[in-house]
Amino acid sequence: MLITTNAIVLSKLKYRDNDLIVKCYTQQLGVVSFLLRGVLKSKKGNTKVAYFQLLSQLQIGFLYKNNRSLQTIKDTKLNCIYRSLHSHVLKSAIVMFLSEVLTSTLQEEEQNETLFSYLENTLLWLDSQSEYANFHLLFLLKLTKYLGFYPETTNIEYPFFDLSEGKFELKSNNRYIVSSENLALLKQLLGTTFDGLPNVKINAKQRQSFLSMMLLYFELHLGSFKTPKSLQVFNQVFS
Missing domain, CATH: 1.20.1440.120 (Recombination protein O, C-terminal domain)
Structure with a gap:
C-alpha cells in the first residue's frame, strides 16, 4: 500500500556503516520506523540525511508493508523549514x-x-x-x-x-x-x-x-x- 503522510522525526540511529534507522511519528499510521540505505555514503545521501534532524516536519512517501518492522522511504520533502x-x-x-x-x-x-x-x-x-x-x-x-x-x-x-x-x-x-x-x-x-x-x-x-x-x-x-x-x-x- 502506497502511503503519503506528514511525519515528525523522533529519533535516528546509525546502522552498519552507511545506513540510518529513523523513527517517525506519522499523521496516518502513528509510529513507523524506516531504514535509509546508503544515506551516509555519498554527498547526495548527506543532503537526504539533513531532512531527518530531530523533530523535523516532513512529508514522506513509502510503500507500507505491515509484516515489516522497517519500511523503505520512496520520497521525502520538508513540510516546513525551522527558523x-x-x-x-x-x-x-x-x-x-x-x-x-x-x-x-x-x-x-x-x-x-x-x-x-x-x-x-x-x-x-x-x-x-x-x-x-x-x-x-x-x-x-x-x-x-x-x-x-x-x-x-x-x-x-x-x-x-x-x-x-x-x-x-x-x-x-x-x-x-x-x-x-x-x-x-x-x-x-x-x-x-x-x-x-x-x-x-x-x-x-x-x-x-x-x-x-x-x-x-x-x-x-x-x-x-x-x-x-x-x-x-x-x-x-x-x-
Missing part, C-alpha cells in the same frame, strides 16, 4: 530532550490526528518564540492529555496533588504527593496557554524541580517510560 529550532543552542537542547521523551512515550502504530496536530503546532510555536524557558514544562503537562493521564482538575483548590492517581487531594496520604512550590506551579500551568507562558516567572531551581516531578508523573503512568539521557545536560543548559 531557529536546530540552529539556536538552547532550542536545540529542548529538541534533543523532547525527542527522547517522545520516542519513549509514543509507541502506538495507529492514527491519532489530535496528537499529531498538537506536536506539529507546538513545535512551530517554539520555533517562532524568543521567550521559551518554560516551554518544555507546559509541553509535557499538555502531552499527558493525549496519553491518557492529564490531571483531574475537579478539586483543583485542594492543597495536595497525588501523582500516582493524577488528582488533587485534601490529605497527604502517600509518597507521591505534591505540595508547596510544585503544586502552585502545577495549578498555574493548568490554567496557562503557550502564549501565556511569559507570565510564568520561576527560577532555574524551581524549573528543574517541576521537571523532575513531571518525569516521575510519566514514569508512574507509563510503564515503558525512561528518563531521557540528555536530562543532565539539559538542566545545565537551563540553569
Whole structure:
C-alpha cells in the first residue's frame, strides 16, 4: 500500500556503516520506523540525511508493508523549514530532550490526528518564540492529555496533588504527593496557554524541580517510560 503522510522525526540511529534507522511519528499510521540505505555514503545521501534532524516536519512517501518492522522511504520533502529550532543552542537542547521523551512515550502504530496536530503546532510555536524557558514544562503537562493521564482538575483548590492517581487531594496520604512550590506551579500551568507562558516567572531551581516531578508523573503512568539521557545536560543548559 502506497502511503503519503506528514511525519515528525523522533529519533535516528546509525546502522552498519552507511545506513540510518529513523523513527517517525506519522499523521496516518502513528509510529513507523524506516531504514535509509546508503544515506551516509555519498554527498547526495548527506543532503537526504539533513531532512531527518530531530523533530523535523516532513512529508514522506513509502510503500507500507505491515509484516515489516522497517519500511523503505520512496520520497521525502520538508513540510516546513525551522527558523531557529536546530540552529539556536538552547532550542536545540529542548529538541534533543523532547525527542527522547517522545520516542519513549509514543509507541502506538495507529492514527491519532489530535496528537499529531498538537506536536506539529507546538513545535512551530517554539520555533517562532524568543521567550521559551518554560516551554518544555507546559509541553509535557499538555502531552499527558493525549496519553491518557492529564490531571483531574475537579478539586483543583485542594492543597495536595497525588501523582500516582493524577488528582488533587485534601490529605497527604502517600509518597507521591505534591505540595508547596510544585503544586502552585502545577495549578498555574493548568490554567496557562503557550502564549501565556511569559507570565510564568520561576527560577532555574524551581524549573528543574517541576521537571523532575513531571518525569516521575510519566514514569508512574507509563510503564515503558525512561528518563531521557540528555536530562543532565539539559538542566545545565537551563540553569
